Every structure is written in structure tokens, then in C-alpha cells.
Amino acid sequence: FYQLRVDRFKGAVFHTEKVGQSGHELDYIALGKRSDKVFVRIYLKSKEVVEMGYKPWFFKVWFFNGLINRYDLYVYEECFLKHSWKYVDLARCKFYSEFGSDSGKAAECKALLEGRLTKSPDMLRKFADSLTPKINLVMNVEYQVMRRHSKSYVLLPFKNNSNKGIHKRVYDFFDNRALIIDYLTHDVFRLVKKSDESEDSNKSRREDCAFWRSLRSTKLVDCHIKPESVHLVRDYSRNMNAEVVKQRALKSAVSLGLYHNPFNEKSPVEDMVDALCILNDNDIKQALRFKERKLRQFSEKELAQLSVIESPERRFSVFDNSTGEIL
Numbered sequence: 398f399y400q401l402r403v404d405r406f407k408g409a410v411f412h413t414e415k416v417g418q419s420g421h422e423l424d425y426i427a428l429g430k431r432s433d434k435v436f437v438r439i440y441l442k443s444k445e446v447v448e449m450g451y452k453p454w455f456f457k458v459w460f461f462n463g464l465i466n467r468y469d470l471y472v473y474e475e476c477f478l479k480h481s482w483k484y485v486d487l488a489r490c491k492f493y494s495e496f497g498s499d500s501g502k503a504a505e506c507k508a509l510l511e512g513r514l515t516k517s518p519d520m521l522r523k524f525a526d527s528l529t530p531k532i533n534l535v536m537n538v539e540y541q542v543m544r545r546h547s548k549s550y551v552l553l554p555f556k557n558n559s560n561k562g563i564h565k566r567v568y569d570f571f572d573n574r575a576l577i578i579d580y581l582t583h584d585v586f587r588l589v590k591k592s593d594e595s596e597d598s599n600k601s602r603r604e605d606c607a608f609w610r611s612l613r614s615t616k617l618v619d620c621h622i623k624p625e626s627v628h629l630v631r632d633y634s635r636n637m638n639a640e641v642v643k644q645r646a647l648k649s650a651v652s653l654g655l656y657h658n659p660f661n662e663k664s665p666v667e668d669m670v671d672a673l674c675i676l677n678d679n680d681i682k683q684a685l686r687f688k689e690r691k692l693r694q695f696s697e698k699e700l701a702q703l704s705v706i707e708s709p710e711r712r713f714s715v716f717d718n719s720t721g722e723i724l
Contacts, residue, residue: 403600404428404586406437414482417519428586434546437586442537447476450641459535468492469532478640485532486518489525502528538612540581550577575617582613 398409412425424441446455456473459465465473475488487510494506506528508514509521516524553576558568570577589603605613647665654661654668663671676684716723 398426400591400600401588401606402586403589403603404437406586417522418517419519431541432543434543435581435585436541436543437539438541439536439538442535443473443532444482447473447482448480450477450480453477455535464535465533468529472532478644480641483518486521486525489529489532490521493525493528497528540585542581578617579613582609 398411402409406428410425410427411423413421413423416422422441424444426439428437429435442455446452453474456465456470456477460467460470471492472485472488475491476482476484479488490506490509494503494510497503497506505514505524509516547570550570550573552566552569552573554569555572556568558565558572561568588606588609589600590606592598592600592603647669650669650672651665653672654663657671657675661668
């Protein structure tokens with residue numbers, strides 16, 4: 398990275414994650430500080446969405462805009478539900494177990510998923526690579542520019558935005574964004590080719606590397622979602638989040654049952670019922686306050702046009718055995 402970078406930042410912050418026994422994954426690089434005039438960070442957005450457990454709608458937006466395919470979407474969803482980026486290789490095996498053509502390999506994949514067969518992380522990755530392609534990753538390259546830096550920009554008057562009032566300079570920035578991005582990705586920070594005997598020893602005079610040329614030639618367009626697709630994205634996000642919360646609630650109920658009785662042999666269903674039945678009035682009031690606070694976090698647009706989830710499982714209720722009162 399130091400052989401490629403051309404900038405004036407002092408040092409860099411790296412975050413690496415161990416992959417297998419000997420490999421490492423570089424998933425975060427930061428140049429400068431957040432309080433500096435310009436702060437640059439490069440990170441793996443795919444991993445962030447999976448591990449942070451929020452904004453699963455990114456998957457659908459990436460899919461609609463052609464950044465990922467259906468296979469990638471399948472793997473991302475499985476990792477999101479497991480809340481683990483390390484589940485990628487097992488998710489690829491799960492895909493092959495459902496859609497693979499070799500019945501023997503598919504059976505081996507099912508054995509891995511059910512725990513009847515184990516492989517080391519390195520062997521598991523090699524096995525997944527032999528069956529399925531590697532997934533497409535989404536990488537973010539972000540420049541955070543503070544006002545004390547951007548106010549020094551001399552903006553060209555492409556359009557007359559004087560009718561925008563106090564927002565005039567904001568629209569001037571939009572009109573000049575191609576020039577601003579060109580300046581940031583060339584003069585502030587860029588990546589160049591590696592040095593060899595035929596290349597100039599001065600890094601600042603070298604050509605951009607292939608990755609940086611691709612980055613700079615990216616079209617300056619926002620990810621567009623068609624009006625008829627907005628409803629699909631919202632429903633998709635809600636269903637994915639609901640599935641994650643459901644799994645978390647189930648695991649919490651099982652843990653609570655073990656805390657109350659470390660040697661109980663009850664089923665998870667009984668643990669869930671016990672967790673509900675031990676709630677008192679204070680717990681219900683606290684839950685009500687939390688629900689009211691949570692409702693305020695959602696905007697009307699997020700809740701609009703969303704159908705109530707009605708499934709056969711919702712016909713059940715919890716009631717008081719002595720009085721028959723539905724709780």
C-alpha cells in the first residue's frame with residue numbers, strides 16, 4: 398500500500414481480519430483523522446452491512462443496480478441472518494447443496510451444514526472455491542471533506558443558482574462535483590502503479606494503477622430505485638430484520654431458561670413461553686416505553702404501504718391457565 402499511495406497524510410490506520418491459518422483480509426484503511434480538513438477511508442461495505450446487522454436493503458439496491466447477482470444476494474442474505482462474515486464459505490456450500498449438479502458434492506455440503514462433517518477454514522474455502530465462484534464484493538472509498546477545506550474551492554458558475562438563496566453554494570457544489578471529485582482522487586489521495594526499472598522513481602509522476610483508473614472513471618450517478626421497486630425494498634428490509642430479531646429472541650429465551658434452571662431439558666418453545674410468563678407489570682411498562690421510542694425512530698415513509706405480516710403461526714396466543722385470560 399505504501400508503494401502505491403501518493404498523498405500528504407501522515408501514516409495510516411489499518412484493520413485486518415485473519416482468514417484461515419495464514420491469510421489476512423484487509424477490510425479497513427483510514428488516512429488522516431475525522432477532525433482533519435480531509436479524511437479518507439477505504440473499507441469493505443459488504444462486510445459492514447453483514448456484521449453490523451442493519452440496512453439489509455443495501456443488498457437489494459446493489460442487486461437492482463447490477464453490482465451483485467442472484468448468487469451473491471443469496472450468500473449475503475445467509476451471512477446476514479447468521480450475523481457473521483465468516484459464514485461466507487458455508488453459505489456458498491449451502492447454495493451448492495440446493496442448486497448444485499453433483500449429488501455427491503451436494504451431500505457433502507449438507508453434512509458440513511448439519512455439523513456431521515468438519516473442515517478447517519482453509520480447506521473449507523478451497524472446497525467452496527471448487528464448487529462455486531467467489532462472491533462480488535462492494536468496496537467503499539470515501540472522502541470526508543470539512544467546511545474549512547471546501548470553502549476554499551473556487552467554484553465555476555455552470556448555472557445561475559442565485560434564486561436558491563442561502564442554499565446557492567450547495568447547488569454550486571453539485572454543479573462542480575465532477576471537478577471536485579477529480580481534484581480529490583488525484584491531488585489529495587491516489588494509488589499509482591508499482592515501481593520497476595523502467596518506471597520513474599518519483600511516485601507522484603507515475604500513472605494511476607488499474608483499480609484507481611476504474612474508480613475515477615465510474616459514472617457520477619446515484620443508485621436509482623424505480624418507484625414501483627421502493628415497496629419491494631422496504632418489505633425486503635423489514636422481513637430480513639424481522640428474521641434476525643426473531644432468531645435473536647429465540648436464542649435469548651433459551652439463554653434465560655438456562656439461567657433460571659441450568660439443568661432443564663425443556664424444548665425451545667417452552668423456554669419462549671416461560672420467558673413471556675415471568676414478565677411483571679414493570680417489565681410490560683418498560684417494554685411499552687421502548688416500543689413508543691422505537692416507533693418514533695421510523696419515519697412515515699418507512700411505515701407507509703407496508704402490509705401487516707399475517708401468517709398461520711399468529712393464530713396462537715398465550716393465556717392464563719387459572720382464569721383463561723389472554724395475555
